[in-house]
Amino acid sequence: MTTKAYGAYAADTPLEPIEIERRAPGADDVAIAILYCGVCHSDLHQVRSEWGGTIYPCVPGHEIVGRVTAVGASVSKVAVGDIVGVGCMVDSCRHCAACDEGLEQYCENGFVGTYNGPTPDAPGHTLGGYSQAIVVKDAFVLKVGHDARQLAAVAPLLCAGITTWSPLRHWNVGPGKKVGIVGIGGLGHMGVKLAHAMGAHVVAFTTSEGKRQDALALGADEVVVSKNPDEMAQHANTFDFILDTVAASHDLDAFTALLKRDGTLTLVGVPEHAHPSPDVSALIFKRRSIAGSLIGGIAETQEMLDFCAKHGIVAEIEMIRMAEIDTAYERMQRSDVKYRFVIDIATIAD
Known part of the structure; x- marks a missing residue:
């Protein structure tokens, strides 16, 4: 399916509206309409190729909160309408010692990042959360138990x-x-x-x-x-x-x-x-x-989300429109944010 997104075609060009393709959900997939996406400094490093190895077009974003719109036949842990999260990983080898211990972030064969990671889907690399929708393996989808009014501020918890x-x-x-x-x-x-x-x-x-x-x-x-x-x-x-x-x-x-x-x-x-x-x-x-220490595994991330929901913990955020992303990057480089930007993904449609 075609969905609207924001991304860059080169390290020295601004982010701009683009259209990307998402795969049709397979048996173990979850399709998600993205509501909010946090802005991480990693997004800036990757889209500007400051770490090297960036594949373009690059659509950043790995602090995702959204609503399930479809599930595959084998999916049982979430259902259509559920509020869920997606963090920095969308897959791993799932058979190495680290993955067996629930430490997918240390996958010995390399975890698949939510953006700029290898995937059989077109265009051959993952495209992230600066987009209206995403399709993710159910093993890498997290349940969000916070109040609906807190969802934007939940997004940065995913990283x-x-x-x-x-x-x-x-x-x-x-x-x-x-x-x-x-x-x-x-x-x-x-x-x-x-x-x-x-x-x-x-x-x-x-x-x-x-x-x-x-x-x-x-x-x-x-x-x-x-x-x-x-x-x-x-x-x-x-x-x-x-x-x-x-x-x-x-x-x-x-x-x-x-x-x-x-x-x-x-x-x-x-x-x-x-x-x-x-x-x-x-x-x-x-x-x-x-x-x-590097992020956390899926089970540990779920534990963190549940703890935060129980204790009413969310990030301190400043909400931005999608078109304000380059300005947000400039401010982030100056540490001019308390303490995390979050994109209202509904504004992509503007």
């Missing part, structure tokens, strides 16, 4: 939410744990909300004094301006876990020094240039760790 939830769960964040969240942006603001709801004592780190009150409002128990050495020193050797969401190159030693013995600093932001090499003595003498 920003799970990217922060997965490491918080893996490193057992909860009551009695002191947890730091570095960076109060699209990812970091979700990290603060989730860690707070999980019962941890949450300390938000920001380079901007102006974000202090914002971070407290999001659920932080304390806020540290990381450029202030006195504020940082007060927290030396006290953290069980620190989640670093900053995607710019920076000094990791300032944060490893804040960890207790056996504490972990986990990175979820990929910088354009490598971080300065960390001081290994700070790791060796306290058995500290620096780790990384």
Whole structure:
């Protein structure tokens, strides 16, 4: 079927209205009318070919919330009319050790991204959520239990939410744990909300004094301006876990020094240039760790959505019209958004 979308034909051209084809639903497929799609920095990197390997036309978007319009004969977990989500993956090999453990994001044969991933469907690569409709294997469709009035703000949970939830769960964040969240942006603001709801004592780190009150409002128990050495020193050797969401190159030693013995600093932001090499003595003498984490598997993403629905957690968003996407990209590069843009997909028709 033909559907309207927004995409780019080259790295140096603006996004524009295009028409794309979606496959007819097969036995294990779910057809979805997209209502909202969040705007992730990955969208910008991919469509501008900043990571290389972009296949055009490129239709970004992997924070999708929509309504089921058709299901294949083998589909039982969702029905026509259900509100569902689609995140960063639409398939994986499903038979490697990682997939068998429900860790499709670490698929040993490479997961299929919601856009720019290989697919037998025309045009040979996946096209994302900046479109009116999508067809996805039922194994990669997620149920959304939030109130209908929250659906736009649910969309960023499909990337920003799970990217922060997965490491918080893996490193057992909860009551009695002191947890730091570095960076109060699209990812970091979700990290603060989730860690707070999980019962941890949450300390938000920001380079901007102006974000202090914002971070407290999001659920932080304390806020540290990381450029202030006195504020940082007060927290030396006290953290069980620190989640670093900053995607710019920076000094990791300032944060490893804040960890207790056996504490972990986990990175979820990929910088354009490598971080300065960390001081290994700070790791060796306290058995500290620096780790990384990538989104989450489908079961874990469903767990996160259910937790957020139960606790009334959504992203802080600014709604935009589809035609405003290039302006949104420019603002996103300046960090001029609190804290995630979401596209009202109905405006594609305009």
